[in-house]
Amino acid sequence: xxxxxxxxxxxxxxxxxxxxxxxxxxxxxxxxxxxxxxxxxxxxxxxxxxxxxxxxxxxxxxxxxxxxxxxxxxxxxxxxxxxxxxxxxxxxxxxxxxxxxxxxxxxxxxxxxx
Amino acid sequence: xxxxxxxxxxxxxxxxxxxxxxxxxxxxxxxxxxxxxxxxxxxxxxxxxxxxxxxxxxxxxxxxxxxxxxxxxxxxxxxxxxxxxxxxxxxxxxxxxxxxxxxxxxxxxxxx
Numbered sequence: 001x002x003x004x005x006x007x008x009x010x011x012x013x014x015x016x017x018x019x020x021x022x023x024x025x026x027x028x029x030x031x032x033x034x035x036x037x038x039x040x041x042x043x044x045x046x047x048x049x050x051x052x053x054x055x056x057x058x059x060x061x062x063x064x065x066x067x068x069x070x071x072x073x074x075x076x077x078x079x080x081x082x083x084x085x086x087x088x089x090x091x092x093x094x095x096x097x098x099x100x101x102x103x104x105x106x107x108x109x110x111x112x113x114x
Numbered sequence: 115x116x117x118x119x120x121x122x123x124x125x126x127x128x129x130x131x132x133x134x135x136x137x138x139x140x141x142x143x144x145x146x147x148x149x150x151x152x153x154x155x156x157x158x159x160x161x162x163x164x165x166x167x168x169x170x171x172x173x174x175x176x177x178x179x180x181x182x183x184x185x186x187x188x189x190x191x192x193x194x195x196x197x198x199x200x201x202x203x204x205x206x207x208x209x210x211x212x213x214x215x216x217x218x219x220x221x222x223x224x225x226x
Binding site for chain 2: 100
């Protein structure tokens with residue numbers, strides 16, 4: 001069964017510092033991996049995805065993520081955090097052979113401190 | 115990216131009543147799903163909405179409680195039936211293209 005873990009419920013970082021939100025996955029084969037962001041009282045917004053190819057993927061709002069097959073990780077990163085990045089971040093996985101529904105991690109609340 | 119329109123955006127309902135949530139997607143979407151996000155929790159898949167046939171429900175969710183329709187490719191409804199306070203959640207419609215999935219803004223349901 002496919003699953004994804006976000007080991008940190010909460011990440012705090014100072015504005016201007018680099019940020020990392022961690023995600024590891026457990027799925028056979030070659031997974032599709034995604035990051036979504038949820039602002040208060042809003043739906044989920046797609047940030048980026050890894051399907052195949054270059055392990056470093058770039059997404060919206062200056063975010064990027066690195067697919068690491070040996071460590072089964074897909075950490076979300078940004079070189080310089082903004083206060084407006086404060087939100088709830090979800091990692092998700094889909095196995096290519098599945099019916100396209102996503103399995104979500106538990107979410108990480110990112111707070112960027114001014 | 116695909117456009118997913120969901121309504122209502124929020125509602126407060128009396129226990130024992132039912133609420134129907136509507137979801138409209140654009141033509142880029144091939145598959146539609148309904149998720150639930152309980153307070154402080156992650157998203158859990160309720161069911162896959164199948165066009166013109168019964169939805170495919172995940173373990174723990176049943177048609178009598180969450181009837182779903184999808185009469186055509188771009189429209190689906192989820193009904194939360196005989197509501198109780200435990201049904202207070204955000205309900206999200208999702209449309210999936212070939213690779214990524216897109217989400218509506220969600221329906222925040224409070225049952226009192």
